[in-house]
Amino acid sequence: MIPFAHEPERIFESANHFLKCPDLIANSPDKVSIISVLQQAGKKAFQSAAFDVSFQYFSLWDLLQKEKTNETLPIYWMLIETAHLSGRVQESLAYEETTLKLCKSQEERSQTFETMINSYTATDQMMMATEISRKALAELSIYIPERAKKWQIIYLAIRSRILLTDSKIGTISDWEDMTNTRFIWAMKLLKASLSSYFLIKFGSVYKGLIMQRRSRHMFLF
Numbered sequence: 001m002i003p004f005a006h007e008p009e010r011i012f013e014s015a016n017h018f019l020k021c022p023d024l025i026a027n028s029p030d031k032v033s034i035i036s037v038l039q040q041a042g043k044k045a046f047q048s049a050a051f052d053v054s055f056q057y058f059s060l061w062d063l064l065q066k067e068k069t070n071e072t073l074p075i076y077w078m079l080i081e082t083a084h085l086s087g088r089v090q091e092s093l094a095y096e097e098t099t100l101k102l103c104k105s106q107e108e109r110s111q112t113f114e115t116m117i118n119s120y121t122a123t124d125q126m127m128m129a130t131e132i133s134r135k136a137l138a139e140l141s142i143y144i145p146e147r148a149k150k151w152q153i154i155y156l157a158i159r160s161r162i163l164l165t166d167s168k169i170g171t172i173s174d175w176e177d178m179t180n181t182r183f184i185w186a187m188k189l190l191k192a193s194l195s196s197y198f199l200i201k202f203g204s205v206y207k208g209l210i211m212q213r214r215s216r217h218m219f220l221f
């Protein structure tokens with residue numbers, strides 16, 4: 001029987017218990033319930049900005065979760081973010097690769113790229129953020145020069161608004177009124193890429209990029 005599994009206020013006690021004996025729970029008859037507890041604990045920790053412990057819960061969840069499908073993408077997006085924000089570089093690269101392989105649509109790939117861009121920006125890795133921005137936008141037929149200057153990024157953002165004339169775009173943040181998912185993600189990725197060019201380092205302010213989005217992990221398409 002899983003301790004405190006049905007007591008939400010003590011969910012962390014159960015999850016911490018599992019972290020101490022990962023080998024013993026791999027073949028447990030309660031494995032399905034254990035996976036559920038780890039997922040709940042990971043989400044709660046993430047929403048509380050406890051990124052290190054959230055990563056630990058989610059990584060154990062991933063270890064036990066044999067059936068990896070695109071339905072679990074929201075968890076993998078949080079895994080990418082928590083890996084970055086807890087300083088786990090190699091793990092973040094592995095989860096980025098895994099997540100992209102799970103994507104079945106361009107929208108899912110774009111959301112994964114947005115997560116990656118924000119994560120690299122949040123940890124002050126601007127070169128990686130801009131490289132991923134370039135790749136993500138290229139998949140949507142928007143191309144940024146390799147040595148793009150600031151004015152070129154602004155130009156691309158403005159030009160995309162002019163070209164997408166069949167959409168209701170008054171400002172760069174008006175994607176809620178749009179219906180074409182390609183256009184929606186073009187604007188979202190442009191906004192994310194602008195951050196990597198223009199943000200100035202202010203320590204923990206970067207983490208605000210992730211913290212502002214920590215309760216927004218759901219499919220948007």
